[in-house]
Amino acid sequence: MREEKKLSQKELAKILGITQQAYSRIELGKAKPSLSKAKEIADFFNSTIEEIFFGEKFNY
Known part of the structure; x- marks a missing residue:
């Protein structure tokens, strides 16, 4: 998702x-936020959170 927005890790980290x-x-996946x-x-x-960190898509 980050790469799709054409952001570097450094740019997103700053945000x-x-x-x-x-x-x-x-x-x-070496650390948990x-x-x-x-x-x-x-x-x-x-x-x-589920979609990003667990790859699960929920329809609420």
């Missing part, structure tokens, strides 16, 4: 207020 290293670890940060990421992509 989210975290370091590029922290964002990279989240994207690689806080619930509030996961919500912020989901909101940025106009998506859900």
Whole structure:
């Protein structure tokens, strides 16, 4: 999703207020974001936490 928006990890990390290293670890699945940060990421992509982090799409 990040690449579709043509954003680098560094650019998105800056938007989210975290370091590029922290964002990279989240994207690689080596670190888990806080619930509030996961919500912020989901909101940025106009998506859900489940879809972004679990690959599950829900129809509410």
